[in-house]
Amino acid sequence: MSVRTICNLFILILITWAQHSSACTISPQPTFKDHFVGAQHVFIFQLESLALVEQNKKPPKNRVVWDYSPGTVSGRIRITETLKGKKPQYKFITFSTFWCGGLRLDVGHYFIAFAKNDGVVLKLGPSDRSVLNLRSGYFEPSEGVSYKHELLNIIRASLNGKPLPKDFPSIYTLQFTQYTTPPPLPGETR
Secondary structure, eight states, X not given: XXXXXXXXXXXXXXXXXXXXXXXXXXXXXXXXXXHHHHOSEEEEEEEEEEEEEEEXXXXXXXXXXXXXXXXXXXXXEEEEEEEESSOOOOOEEEEEOOTTTOBOOOTTOEEEEEESSOOSEEEOOTTOOSEEEOOTTOOOGGGOOOOOOHHHHHHHHHHXXXXXXXXXXXXXHHTTTBSSOOOOOTTOOO
């Protein structure tokens, strides 16, 4: 084999071996602590259902075709407990599950939300840090179980004036709602 053949084979192997790569750029979003400080309502909800959001597209010749938005979902929520402010009116939630900045909220799970406003639809943005998954161990007050949920204990203490821990929430906690956890902003610690 000649040197040229070996080089061509090497280049061919590199080209076929290379992985597809993608970049994701999201404009800076408010931190969890920003949401915590600015929240008028802090509440726990259960995600009861999810469905893809249909979008009306008009192709040529004025025919209407229903198509699905890439990764936009809407769901029904049920508020189980209010920790700050009056009970909000939210009944629905919308968010993106797109790989870049999308969120992961699983049906049946309980989440804690920090909202500035009230309304019928809780709209979450890309890489939104205003919602945290409580994972296992949360029991609704009506169930009468006296279990101390670590995440809720920290939040309740902070709502009563104790400072949030420096690294709260941890990357481990964020990974339950964020597909790609964005890097910390300058000056932000986790």
